[in-house]
Amino acid sequence: MDTDLIVLDETGRHEDLREQVGGILALVAPLVKPTTGLDLPGLVSFRIVPVETWQSEQAAETARLLRAYRELMPFWTRPGITLLGTAMLRTFRRISADMGGVMVMGATQPGPGADDSQTLLVPEALEHTGVLSDPEYLTQVIVHELVHHAQNRASQHRADWAAHTPKALLRGNGVSFLEEGHARWADQVITRDLFGAACDADSAPKSQRYNEVAKRKEITRLKPTVDPYKVGRTLVASAIDTVGTQELNAVWSNARLLPSKGEVADAVAALAADEPTRRPKLWASRLGSTTFTETGVRTFID
Template sequence: MKPTTGLDLPDVVNFPIVTVETARATMSAEMAHLTRLYADLVPRWRRPFITLTSAVLLRDLHSRTPVLCEFLMMAATTTVPGTKESVTVFVPEALHHNGILTDDKYLTALVFHELVHQVQNRASRHRENWITNKAMTLLHAGGINFLEEGHAVWAEKIATRELYGTPVDLRDAPTSEQYNKHARRGASTAGPVGPSLDTYQVGRLLVASAVETGGLESFNLVWTDHQMLPNKDEVAEARTCLAADEHTRPQGWASRLQRKAASRGVSATD
């Protein structure tokens, strides 16, 4: 893990295989924990609004998680409330419908992807390094989703290329008819329960450009400083580059990270 990401593994790695009901409960517990934490960080006069927001988010989560957890979700990495540990839950039924169990290479890629999320949580202290100065990221992650998912996909591709000679794409796994039916209905759209496909692709391009420009040491400063998170304009640039006919790299975020790193005495490396 560290040769790929430059980050250390957490002391404890939790990868339980759970039922659909347990996965739903885990995701609901994290959402409730995040909204309580947010309420503790904002002025008292705003807390009634947070209570209302929490109720809306939890209701939406409860309405979508039955389908999500049984058919659409590959895995989910969350913070264990009250601890500094992460947990990644796997639901066998969902792994089957996603096609992950059809080939070891898909399962390997997924496990590595989720392990990267646990490594990210350790590096950002479960987003505490950002939340302290930017509490809204608890409920509206913004650039954090592009960073975390893009970073996980970027690292997953490097690891599987080394293992198999070519990078593994989890989207190539043969999904079931039930999965396809629910996906067509739009149950996998972005929202409180997970990012969209666009997030993975745009995020990966952002991360690849940043690492190529400044090196891992420079890039990894992002886990400690909310000011280094990609902003809307930088994400938009990456989206434009991804849609372009010719292969281009977004430079806005990469350049800003490099300048920030240089101000801290971290030089760009190959």
């Protein structure tokens, strides 16, 4: 499938960064499908934006997802969901300047077309997170977000899961572990192939401002107790080693295959274990115990 790659500098001040991102995209976009088995959308946009744009568009996307979730839930739960959404958006407005302008390396969301995705990059945040200190860090971030583009196409921005499990719209039910773990697994594979060693932008040198913001109570409260990147990568890597990318990719259109709480806990335990036992088995085993019928319906093998 042909993909159009577009990089826009909406700040009017970062032409060098626009060219750098464009060069990296041209290098790594052809590697996404051979690595993951997933096609990219027909249009992939990377937008270099002011933090104010990041704030407004991320708030709008959060509100959209909350509305879609609310409409899928029983009517008697909707007033509570509305109150929860209001509180979530109020919190987001308080912290969004620091999140978008200091801490977030990239954010990928739906694009203008039904199958399109776009990534927002805030130059100041790339500076504070240390991503711009080494081209390898920026490459990893771009690969990671590109994989989210491919995931979004495969799951129709989670719509394929939503009817069965509406919380998937809000990254519940194992979705964050799947999406972030899968993207982290792929960015490690691709950067290892490119540079001889996998790149970890989390180790990039952070600014003093970043370290100050990271200690804010409102920020620390939002930090998950279980890291979806590390745990999810372990979960996904084990599954791919066991069943391969084609079998794993059935999950993008089948909510029944999303990792369960118990399967995520199995990955947490595997990470805490001594080598060489660091390998979760539950989710990989369940993926391996399913097959397709002649009608194309995925069923479980007893």
